[in-house]
Amino acid sequence: MSQSVSPEVVIDRLSWRYATKKFDITKKIPDKIWDALEQSLVLAPSSFGLQPWKFFVVQNTELRTKLRASSWNQSQVTDASHLVVLARKLIIASADVERLANRIAKVREIPVAAINDYKNMMLGYVNNPPSGFDVGSWNAKQVYIAAGFFMSAAAMMGIDVCPMEGFSAADYDKALNLTEQGYTTSLVLAAGYRAEDDVSGTAKKVRYEKNEVLAYI
Amino acid sequence: MSQSVSPEVVIDRLSWRYATKKFDITKKIPDKIWDALEQSLVLAPSSFGLQPWKFFVVQNTELRTKLRASSWNQSQVTDASHLVVLARKLIIASADVERLANRIAKVREIPVAAINDYKNMMLGYVNNPPSGFDVGSWNAKQVYIAAGFFMSAAAMMGIDVCPMEGFSAADYDKALNLTEQGYTTSLVLAAGYRAEDDVSGTAKKVRYEKNEVLAYI
Numbered sequence: 001m002s003q004s005v006s007p008e009v010v011i012d013r014l015s016w017r018y019a020t021k022k023f024d025i026t027k028k029i030p031d032k033i034w035d036a037l038e039q040s041l042v043l044a045p046s047s048f049g050l051q052p053w054k055f056f057v058v059q060n061t062e063l064r065t066k067l068r069a070s071s072w073n074q075s076q077v078t079d080a081s082h083l084v085v086l087a088r089k090l091i092i093a094s095a096d097v098e099r100l101a102n103r104i105a106k107v108r109e110i111p112v113a114a115i116n117d118y119k120n121m122m123l124g125y126v127n128n129p130p131s132g133f134d135v136g137s138w139n140a141k142q143v144y145i146a147a148g149f150f151m152s153a154a155a156m157m158g159i160d161v162c163p164m165e166g167f168s169a170a171d172y173d174k175a176l177n178l179t180e181q182g183y184t185t186s187l188v189l190a191a192g193y194r195a196e197d198d199v200s201g202t203a204k205k206v207r208y209e210k211n212e213v214l215a216y217i
Numbered sequence: 218m219s220q221s222v223s224p225e226v227v228i229d230r231l232s233w234r235y236a237t238k239k240f241d242i243t244k245k246i247p248d249k250i251w252d253a254l255e256q257s258l259v260l261a262p263s264s265f266g267l268q269p270w271k272f273f274v275v276q277n278t279e280l281r282t283k284l285r286a287s288s289w290n291q292s293q294v295t296d297a298s299h300l301v302v303l304a305r306k307l308i309i310a311s312a313d314v315e316r317l318a319n320r321i322a323k324v325r326e327i328p329v330a331a332i333n334d335y336k337n338m339m340l341g342y343v344n345n346p347p348s349g350f351d352v353g354s355w356n357a358k359q360v361y362i363a364a365g366f367f368m369s370a371a372a373m374m375g376i377d378v379c380p381m382e383g384f385s386a387a388d389y390d391k392a393l394n395l396t397e398q399g400y401t402t403s404l405v406l407a408a409g410y411r412a413e414d415d416v417s418g419t420a421k422k423v424r425y426e427k428n429e430v431l432a433y434i
Binding site: 002003004005006007008009010011012013014015017019032033035036038039040041042043044045047049051053054055056057058059060063100103104107108134136137140141142144145146147148149151152153156157158163165176186203204205206207208210213214215216217 | 219220221222223224225226227228229230231232234236249250252253255256257258259260261262264266268270271272273274275276277280317320321324325351353354357358359361362363364365366368369370373374375380382393403420421422423424425427430431432433434
């Protein structure tokens with residue numbers, strides 16, 4: 001197991017990151033770092049461990065050009081080294097619980113019966129959710145945890161990211177055939193290296209004072 | 218600026234973390250590390266930079282006992298070194314945009330007029346959101362990014378976290394007087410150190426195979 005990272009480094013790296021508006025089109029993320037970024041998505045936690053998501057890494061340049069047109073023509077979509085579309089499952093049903101229970105049993109080499117209580121608890125929640133429950137919102141929130149993991153891991157490794165909500169989800173879903181697969185687009189992350197002349201890169205980071213967003217009780 | 222963290226360390230640290238069910242009640246997070254965890258929340262990105270959130274660090278032990286009762290009696294609420302309640306703003310209105318614009322102007326030492334276009338774009342979005350837009354869901358998603366930043370930063374620094382959705386938000390809102398302040402509880406994070414006998418700590422991490430949750434197009 002690796003040593004922990006120091007608090008100074010964590011703060012430095014998170015202060016270094018910003019929503020990169022202009023990427024250096026010539027620089028590509030090395031495979032080893034990209035693999036770790038993929039792992040940050042795979043390893044992200046989710047409610048009940050259901051992982052109600054799928055991540056689509058768009059490599060096809062024609063497709064990226066098409067998606068850019070569906071994203072207010074933002075250059076990050078085509079110019080960043082990598083583009084990943086974070087999609088959420090459209091529904092969560094008994095089959096998803098069965099799938100997870102089977103996976104737990106397989107990974108931990110135990111019979112499915114050994115996790116029956118956990119499975120039934122999940123089934124109860126999924127089939128009789130609390131009032132006001134919205135599966136779209138629930139799954140989207142989990143996807144945003146994964147986005148947080150990706151952006152944070154990227155910052156640690158010195159990779160720039162632009163998180164994007166400004167796009168037509170319907171267009172993305174169509175271009176990537178997501179609906180047929182049971183998913184819909186939640187968020188898009190462009191990753192790579194900031195262009196030297198990205199004006200956003202030199203602007204001071206804007207956050208409210210800590211005492212405005214954090215309180216002790 | 219600190220050196221980047223290696224991909225090996227990032228993967229190791231994220232593999233090390235898990236949703237800690239039993240905390241060592243005797244171990245407290247040192248101030249310097251807790252400060253960095255607070256910064257991971259403060260520095261988390263959000264849509265338009267609006268930071269539609271507030272983070273409540275609950276130190277009062279009686280209050281934590283009360284909140285435990287509103288959280289299916291889960292021991293993490295009282296036993297973890299620190300407990301932070303992540304709340305989202307109930308609404309986003311013109312005043313929030315004004316507040317952010319003023320903050321940008323102050324931090325960057327520019328006149329507010331210099332960011333008029335950005336301000337008007339935000340006002341247009343907030344006052345005429347796209348069809349189907351739900352401010353509760355939008356703000357909650359931003360809060361989950363902050364949660365992702367916190368959990369990720371904790372993992373980097375060797376701090377255990379249990380993210381919790383299993384509680385009565387209404388009870389939390391009441392106990393913390395959140396409604397009056399314009400917030401509601403989204404998510405709770407208990408942070409500290411795993412107990413040696415936490416059975417969850419030795420169970421193998423369960424994730425789907427990468428090719429089931431990630432695809433290249």
